[in-house]
């Protein structure tokens with residue numbers, strides 16, 4: 281029952297099996313949609329098969345782990361669910377709406393997505409089977425276990441003090457001290473709306489961590505704090521953000537990061553979104569005018585008192601200079617960023633800024649090479665206590681890799697991790713790959729193992745004649761995306777302040793937008809497992825009159841609990857009336873996704889994801905547009921996207937690593953040696969940027985405070 285993050289090995293883990301093994305296969309090119317009778321003839325049957333949904337678990341700050349911690353994708357025994365249902369009484373006051381379920385004009389406008397249907401017989405498209413297994417829904421409680429090993433720390437590690445002995449800043453040698461006691465964090469995500477959200481963080485910040493917060497919140501200094509992976513940079517940020525919020529108000533604290541996923545990790549937005557200038561193409565004056573024309577961006581800049589930027593290593597220093605110019609242009613010309621207090625954090629030994637695909641553009645520089653860095657940062661702090669791993673051998677190994685040291689011992693140790701790790705609960709490790717292609721292949725494999733029907737969404741691209749068609753290759757949304765119930769997905773657009781590029785979720789079921797509205801009115805929580813089962817039935821009955829239902833679907837409906845029959849009947853009736861016809865079904869079904877949302881009181885939000893426009897180009901006239909679902913599969917993720925995450929079960933394939941810091945980022949996501957598999961390790965692939973090494977070697981020479989002078 282308990283949705284446990286599996287960090288603590290001693291805790292009992294319950295095997296969770298997916299229930300509805302539906303098959304509703306739809307493949308090939310678009311052809312007329314099946315007539316309702318044909319559709320119904322092939323609806324799912326209920327069998328006793330297994331079909332566990334492979335799940336993966338990340339840990340602690342990882343968004344993926346939070347996702348699983350909600351437990352809402354695991355199934356609970358019916359008895360338990362009934363009591364939950366009884367308690368919640370979700371459909372007691374159920375009033376059928378007289379509103380038309382779906383008007384034809386609604387679907388006319390949705391022609392951008394196609395449910396692919398090959399030139400096969402209808403029964404081939406919709407071959408089906410379903411099964412139920414005795415998996416267990418997990419209560420929405422997450423227990424996380426944390427542990428740490430104390431590393432050398434002295435006040436001298438505050439590099440900017442200038443008083444640190446060189447030894448305190450030694451980058452490769454580490455002295456060991458006693459491991460700190462294991463601690464646990466319990467996060468409770470209320471299963472229903474209005475449930476009390478609590479993040480009972482029992483993480484006790486260390487002296488060095490508290491000091492960072494003091495410099496920022498009390499002394500109001502512009503701070504850069506850094507440290508190797510797992511030293512708690514994000515943990516500090518979360519605590520700091522809450523202090524700053526209560527001091528200045530939420531609106532005055534801009535929480536940003538270099539990537540969508542990193543931003544989600546700290547409940548923020550990307551720095552690009554904050555700035556209002558996207559990737560910052562053009563000179564500073566153009567960008568200032570761009571912000572001035574955009575009321576939202578302008579007011580964001582004007583009300584910001586503190587700007588936090590996480591994972592700063594991935595930001596181009598030239599972009600940082602432009603942001604500084606924008607801040608000065610909009611607010612106050614003499615002070616860095618117009619006087620906004622700055623908090624930068626990250627580890628430059630991790631991933632560097634991504635170069636522009638256009639090789640004619642200048643290569644990015646590190647932020648510490650930017651002009652603004654030199655005069656804006658008052659204080660630099662080097663954290664030295666690693667928490668993510670407890671095993672000294674692993675910590676030492678990671679430290680060597682960080683520094684680019686590969687001794688025969690290092691190589692021997694890494695070789696030990698080649699063998700696959702066996703997990704006996706069916707939960708698969710998260711896979712990390714350097715390239716997008718490898719990630720796609722792995723996700724495809726995972727999707728294939730899921731039971732149920734597959735829907736193919738094809739993008740509609742608009743490319744003006746004067747634009748190279750390849751520009752759309754840069755768009756995150758793929759030309760085609762296949763989805764199934766329970767597919768793990770990532771949001772690719774900033775939809776609102778909390779559902780942003782990088783938000784992670786899982787497909788609950790598919791439905792039309794009108795059905796979604798209707799169902800949302802009836803059910804307080806669309807991720808309730810019983811609701812999910814109902815809606816999966818309803819989805820299969822779209823355009824199918826009761827008389828045309830297959831015996832399998834009818835059996836599935838009959839097996840639904842008696843207290844759900846009334847509402848189910850209502851929904852099925854509505855579904856049967858949805859206009860069906862050639863090519864229509866393929867354009868109206870969209871995934872309903874449960875997204876992790878740390879800012880929502882429940883810890884998640886549920887969204888019907890419909891196609892969005894992705895535009896590439898400088899002006900409207902010269903832009904190519906792709907209309908596609910803003911989603912991608914994410915069982916496997918790229919090393920790039922993994923930066924900032926803690927991954928409990930990790931499998932890293934290093935075959936195609938190419939970037940400096942890439943091997944370090946990938947391996948340092950691991951928590952322990954016994955849940956780490958490394959394949960295709962090659963010592964020559966460990967690359968460290970010399971500029972980064974120099975920067976860290978010289979940290980102790982930084983003087984504080986540095987006088988501000990406008991460059």
Ligand SMILES: Nc1ncnc2c1ncn2[C@@H]1O[C@H](COP(=O)(O)OP(=O)(O)OP(=O)(O)O)[C@@H](O)[C@H]1O
Nearest residue numbers: 340426484485509510511512513514515667668924
């Ligand atoms: N003071 C602390 N006590 C116990 N655990 C801690 C403490 N600080 C951090 N941790 C734990 O250490 C792990 C790593 O923390 P965090 O993700 O903040 O590190 P990071 O420095 O941001 O890592 P990365 O550079 O990889 O992004 C998390 O599991 C976190 O909960």
